[in-house]
Amino acid sequence: MEKSKQDNFRFDAEHHQxxxxxxxxxxxxxxxxxxxxxxxSCVRPDVLFAAKKFGTAGHTMTALWDQGVLNVxxxxxxxxxxxxxxxxxxxxxxxxxxxxxxxxxxxSKIWKYGVTPDRLAVVDGKLTVYEIKFxxxxxxxxxxxxxxxxxxxxxxxGLRIKRRLGIQVLxxxxxxxxxxxxxxxxxxxxxxxxxxxRKENNLLCKPYK
Numbered sequence: 001m002e003k004s005k006q007d008n009f010r011f012d013a014e015h016h017q018x019x020x021x022x023x024x025x026x027x028x029x030x031x032x033x034x035x036x037x038x039x040x041s042c043v044r045p046d047v048l049f050a051a052k053k054f055g056t057a058g059h060t061m062t063a064l065w066d067q068g069v070l071n072v073x074x075x076x077x078x079x080x081x082x083x084x085x086x087x088x089x090x091x092x093x094x095x096x097x098x099x100x101x102x103x104x105x106x107x108s109k110i111w112k113y114g115v116t117p118d119r120l121a122v123v124d125g126k127l128t129v130y131e132i133k134f135x136x137x138x139x140x141x142x143x144x145x146x147x148x149x150x151x152x153x154x155x156x157x158g159l160r161i162k163r164r165l166g167i168q169v170l171x172x173x174x175x176x177x178x179x180x181x182x183x184x185x186x187x188x189x190x191x192x193x194x195x196x197x198r199k200e201n202n203l204l205c206k207p208y209k
Contacts, residue, residue, distance in 0.1 A: 018114025
């Protein structure tokens with residue numbers, strides 16, 4: 001599944017910034033937060049920090065596993081049960097991961113945003129984009145997140161993605177939430193349009209210093 005290489009696109013991992021042809025473009029998280037699709041302001045900072053830290057570790061673990069380079073012998077014991085849960089998902093649903101797309105940043109030139117899908121894979125025989133979550137429940141915004149990823153991937157590759165899923169990885173188990181609403185894509189595109197309108201008219205809130 002090859003990606004288009006016509007544009008000069010890069011992702012600055014340190015600052016989590018997407019750049020397209022020399023111009024910085026917003027990422028999914030930036031747009032989602034600005035337009036109210038996600039809101040963690042009610043979560044205690046220490047709880048949010050711990051959740052992000054564990055989620056990052058979990059994503060690293062599953063990415064290394066799918067790449068075939070995870071050293072299980074040195075895996076944190078707290079993460080090991082979650083690896084078992086993820087492996088159970090892979091086996092049960094006959095998942096064939098496209099390693100080129102493992103947390104690989106991409107973009108939409110039409111809509112001017114960047115995004116980093118967790119996986120593009122064949123799941124139960126259908127081309128699927130899925131997000132891996134280590135949270136207590138799959139956030140409702142994941143439906144919009146996967147729609148944003150689908151739009152960008154389809155634009156870059158022409159591939160026909162059949163399914164969007166949220167995969168909640170649990171200790172030695174997993175849960176799947178399918179996202180089937182057509183309006184998810186419409187909601188995302190509306191949010192992108194509104195974000196760019198607000199930015200062009202200097203209406204975005206700037207962080208207080």
